[in-house]
Amino acid sequence: MADPSTSLPLTRASVAEARKLIEPFIHRTPVISSSSLSELASLPASGEGKAKPKLRLWFKCENFQKVGAFKARGAFHAIERLKKEPGWLEGGGRERGVVTHSSGNHAQALSLAARTNNIPAYIVMPTISAPPKIAATKGYGANVIFSGSTSTEREAVTAKVIEDTGARLVPPYDHPDIVLGQGTVGLEFQEQVELLIAEEAEKSGKPTTKKGLDAIITPCGGGGMLSGVALACEGTGIRVFGSEPSFQGGDDGKRGFESGSRITSVKTLTIADGLRTPVGAVPWSVIYERRLVSGLYAVTEEQIKSAMKLAYERLKVVIEPSSAVPLAVVLYDEGFRALVEREAGEEGWDVGVVFSGGNVELDKLGALFGGV
Incomplete structure (x- = not known):
C-alpha cells in the first residue's frame, strides 16, 4: 500500500481527485427510486406511538458496479x-x-x-x-x-x-486511499439525485424547493465507504448515517460511536457477511473524531432479510444481505425514523440508500427467505 503519509488529505476535494483517477476503470452506477417503498417507509410501524416520517427514497446501485460491489x-x-x-x-x-x-x-x-x-x-x-x-x-x-x-x-x-x-x-x-476511493460513491449520488429531481420538476411543470438529498445512509463494516461518503458530503448540508447488523455484536460502530471509544475486535456470523469487521482507525477519525457522521443504527437479522426481500420484490434488483442493512434501518429502526420525523417535519427528507453490492449465493436465497 502507498505510504499513508503520501496520501491526499481526507477532504471532499481529495474525493473529487480520486474520482478523476479511477474514472476510466469503474462504472457510473445507476440511481433508482420507488414510490411504493417510499410510501411504505413513510407509514408508521404497527403499534401506537410509532414514528411516521415523510421519506422519499433513492437507491444508489453499486450492485451494478464492476465485481458487483462498491x-x-x-x-x-x-x-x-x-x-x-x-x-x-x-x-x-x-x-x-x-x-x-x-x-x-x-x-x-x-x-x-x-x-x-x-x-x-x-x-x-x-x-x-x-x-x-x-x-x-x-x-x-x-x-x-x-x-x-x-x-x-x-x-x-x-x-x-x-x-x-x-x-x-x-x-x-x-487506509486514506481506500476511503477516498469509496467516497466517490457519495459525489456521484449527490449529482445524480439533483439531476433527477430537476428533471421531475421540469416534466411536471411544478416548481420545487427540493434540490437534492437531505441524507445518505450506507452500510458500515470497516467504515471505508461510510467515512468516504461523509467526506464527499462535508459542507453540503447532507446528513450521513451508518447502518450495521446487531447480531452477535456486529454493531461495533454504533456502540463505539455512542461510548466515544472505537471497538477494535468483532466476532459475528451475521448474514451481512461484508459487515463482520470492526471499524478501522482511519475511517473512525472521519466518522467520530471529526463528527462527519450523524449517527449509526443497527438492525436484526430478520429485519435485514425482510428489507432484502422487499428490494427483490419491489425494485427487481439482486442485492446481498449487507446491502439491505441501510434499507432495513430506514424501514424499521424507530430511532432513525423518529429523528427524520422530528427534524424533517412535513416537508420530509430525500434519503439516499446505498446498495453496496449484489454478490449473493442464489442457490441459498430460498433458505434465506424462509419464514420471512
Whole structure:
C-alpha cells in the first residue's frame, strides 16, 4: 500500500481527485427510486406511538458496479496511487505484487485492479466465504489463501504472505486511499439525485424547493465507504448515517460511536457477511473524531432479510444481505425514523440508500427467505 503519509488529505476535494483517477476503470452506477417503498417507509410501524416520517427514497446501485460491489472504487484508487509511489514500479514492486484479506468483495475488487495492471495478487479469504465470491476472485487470476473468519485470523495469514512474497498490503478499508476511493460513491449520488429531481420538476411543470438529498445512509463494516461518503458530503448540508447488523455484536460502530471509544475486535456470523469487521482507525477519525457522521443504527437479522426481500420484490434488483442493512434501518429502526420525523417535519427528507453490492449465493436465497 502507498505510504499513508503520501496520501491526499481526507477532504471532499481529495474525493473529487480520486474520482478523476479511477474514472476510466469503474462504472457510473445507476440511481433508482420507488414510490411504493417510499410510501411504505413513510407509514408508521404497527403499534401506537410509532414514528411516521415523510421519506422519499433513492437507491444508489453499486450492485451494478464492476465485481458487483462498491469495493472496485477503493481498490482501483489504491493501485493507481501505489503506481505513483516513487520507485515502486521500477524497484520490483509490480513483480512482488499486492496482498489483502477480505470475505469477498474487496477480494474480487483488488484481484481485478491488479489484473488490469498486470500485478500479482494474493488474497486471504475466510474459509466460510461465499463460494461465488471465492470463484470470482480466482477467476480474476488471484492466488487465494484461506484463513479463519475473524479479522485477527485473517491478518495473521496476511502477515505470513507478506513475509514470504514481499507483496504490498492493500487493506480492505483502513487506509486514506481506500476511503477516498469509496467516497466517490457519495459525489456521484449527490449529482445524480439533483439531476433527477430537476428533471421531475421540469416534466411536471411544478416548481420545487427540493434540490437534492437531505441524507445518505450506507452500510458500515470497516467504515471505508461510510467515512468516504461523509467526506464527499462535508459542507453540503447532507446528513450521513451508518447502518450495521446487531447480531452477535456486529454493531461495533454504533456502540463505539455512542461510548466515544472505537471497538477494535468483532466476532459475528451475521448474514451481512461484508459487515463482520470492526471499524478501522482511519475511517473512525472521519466518522467520530471529526463528527462527519450523524449517527449509526443497527438492525436484526430478520429485519435485514425482510428489507432484502422487499428490494427483490419491489425494485427487481439482486442485492446481498449487507446491502439491505441501510434499507432495513430506514424501514424499521424507530430511532432513525423518529429523528427524520422530528427534524424533517412535513416537508420530509430525500434519503439516499446505498446498495453496496449484489454478490449473493442464489442457490441459498430460498433458505434465506424462509419464514420471512
